[in-house]
Amino acid sequence: MKDQKKQNWLTQLQDQGYRITDPMKVIVDILSKSDHLLNPTEVYFQAKNINPKIGLVTVYRTIEKMEQSGLIDRVHMPDGCQSFFQSSDGHQHLLICTHCGRAEYFEGEDLNQFFQKIGERFGYHVRDHWLQLFGLCAKCKKIELES
Amino acid sequence: MKDQKKQNWLTQLQDQGYRITDPMKVIVDILSKSDHLLNPTEVYFQAKNINPKIGLVTVYRTIEKMEQSGLIDRVHMPDGCQSFFQSSDGHQHLLICTHCGRAEYFEGEDLNQFFQKIGERFGYHVRDHWLQLFGLCAKCKKIELES
C-alpha cells in the first residue's frame, strides 16, 4: 500500500541524520502519495489542512532535504519549474499532463549509447540527459473537448 | 556570415510590428551571434558595453518579444532556467555544456511515433517533448582535467 513508500522515505531521511518531526511527516505523506506534480505552495496548503501550524518556510526546507536525499526531483515544464515529484527508481522518463500536472514514469529505452555518440560528434562528454513528454491525460482530454 | 541572421531577426521583428530601436538592435546582435546560453543579466552587461544607456528592464522586454516571435527559446537546466538561446529551425534538440553554457543543436531522430505510443499506453495525448543532453564541451573537459 501507499504508506509503505511513506515509511521508506521517513526511514531514509532518518538514516541520513534528519530528525523526524511532525511537519516532516506531514510533508513526506503528501509528496509520497501524490500522483501530480506539486509546488511548494501547493504542498503548503495541503500541509496546513492537516496541521495548521506548519509554515511555508518549513515546506521549502523539507523539500530541499527530500530533494538532496534523492526522494523527489524538481520537474521542469515550459510554464514553470517549481514543481516536485517522487523520483524514479531506475532510468525512467516522465510523461506529464500540462493541464492538471498528473505525471507518469515510462521506461527509458537505453538511448545512452546514441547520446554518447552525438556528444562525441561535437567533442562533448555527455553526462546526463532529460527526456520528457508533455500532453493531456485522459481526464483533461475530456475536459478540453467539453469546453 | 553572422550578420545575416541578425538582419533576418530584425526584419522579422519589424514585420511583427515592433519598432527597431537601438536597444533592440544591440540585443538582437548579442543573441543572434551567441553560441552560449545567455541569461537576461548577461545580455544586459554585454549590451551595456555597447550602449551604456540600456537598462535591464529593456533587456527583459526585448527578450520577451524575441521569444514570442520564435527567435529564441528559454532553455531549462538542472541549475536554472533563466537562459535563452537562438531557436532551432526544424526539429532539433540541444546539447549543452553545463560548465560554460556552450550549446549545439543536433538532429532529432523522428522519435515522435515512439512518443505517441507511450502516451497512448497511459491514455495521454502527447503534444510536445523535451530532449536535452548535458555534458562538458571540449574546452571545459580540458579545464576539468587540469584542475
Added chain:
DNA sequence: TTGATTGCAAATATTTTGCAGGCAT
C-alpha cells in the same frame, strides 16, 4: 504626429536567511 518604447523607481513574486524558542534524539 502618434503611439510604441525606453529607463527609472517601485511593486510583485519567489526563495533564502537570522534568530529565539521548541523538540527529537
Added chain:
DNA sequence: ATGCCTGCAAAATATTTGCAATCAA
C-alpha cells in the same frame, strides 16, 4: 542535555508594472 528544526520576520533575488519622456514610423 545537545543541537537540529520550527516559525516568524526580514532580506535577497528575479521579474513585472506604472509613468513621464523619447523616438521610430
